[in-house]
Amino acid sequence: xxxxxxxxxxxxxxxxxxxxxxxxxxxxxxxxxxxxxxxxxxxxxxxxxxxxxxxxxxxxxxxxxxxxxxxxxxxxxxxxxxxxxxxxxxxxxxxxxxxxxxxxxxxxxx
Amino acid sequence: xxxxxxxxxxxxxxxxxxxxxxxxxxxxxxxxxxxxxxxxxxxxxxxxxxxxxxxxxxxxxxxxxxxxxxxxxxxxxxxxxxxxxxxxxxxxxxxxxxxxxxxxxxxxxxxxxxxxxxxxxxxxx
Numbered sequence: 001x002x003x004x005x006x007x008x009x010x011x012x013x014x015x016x017x018x019x020x021x022x023x024x025x026x027x028x029x030x031x032x033x034x035x036x037x038x039x040x041x042x043x044x045x046x047x048x049x050x051x052x053x054x055x056x057x058x059x060x061x062x063x064x065x066x067x068x069x070x071x072x073x074x075x076x077x078x079x080x081x082x083x084x085x086x087x088x089x090x091x092x093x094x095x096x097x098x099x100x101x102x103x104x105x106x107x108x109x110x
Numbered sequence: 111x112x113x114x115x116x117x118x119x120x121x122x123x124x125x126x127x128x129x130x131x132x133x134x135x136x137x138x139x140x141x142x143x144x145x146x147x148x149x150x151x152x153x154x155x156x157x158x159x160x161x162x163x164x165x166x167x168x169x170x171x172x173x174x175x176x177x178x179x180x181x182x183x184x185x186x187x188x189x190x191x192x193x194x195x196x197x198x199x200x201x202x203x204x205x206x207x208x209x210x211x212x213x214x215x216x217x218x219x220x221x222x223x224x225x226x227x228x229x230x231x232x233x234x235x
């Protein structure tokens with residue numbers, strides 16, 4: 001599971017029947033810069049830089065700019081949104097707050 | 111499986127019902143074992159009670175769901191142990207047969223690299 005930020009939605013003019021009622025979100029994975037102290041992602045800190053973009057199915061109603069928890073895999077999909085949907089990434093939670101202490105990363109500071 | 115350090119916590123109220131009141135922790139991985147998936151962070155369910163700053167063992171996939179309570183919990187990673195110390199023979203890092211990777215520039219205090227000879231001596235004792 002990864003922390004991601006919602007950056008937009010995806011619509012298909014023609015899509016699989018099972019996807020018609022579903023909402024697909026473009027989300028960007030959060031990656032934390034080392035040595036930035038304690039990062040609270042709800043304050044939109046620049047220390048929480050963004051990396052790869054993925055598309056995730058959302059049944060919770062996340063909006064653009066919100067942080068979400070995205071889980072990957074067919075088992076998670078079956079357990080949350082139901083089997084038969086052609087997706088692998090699913091939004092399982094909308095984050096209220098997340099705190100990350102980058103000063104204790106198990107790495108040598110640059 | 112992943113060796114990493116708990117660096118933060120996540121709170122959410124709007125979530126999949128099956129997640130319940132599971133505690134979620136942000137883990138910064140420094141060592142991967144089969145498969146090697148060098149991610150920046152992983153959010154893992156915590157049933158062990160790990161605190162921020164502790165080094166932990168995280169399992170991925172179906173065992174992660176079992177660890178989270180039952181196999182119907184929609185998580186893909188769980189903390190399964192709090193690590194006291196890890197010893198890795200230095201030679202195994204260079205062995206291409208070992209499905210094992212370390213994050214470059216790591217320095218966890220709980221990880222100790224040893225030479226093969228030292229390991230052999232340990233065994234003799």
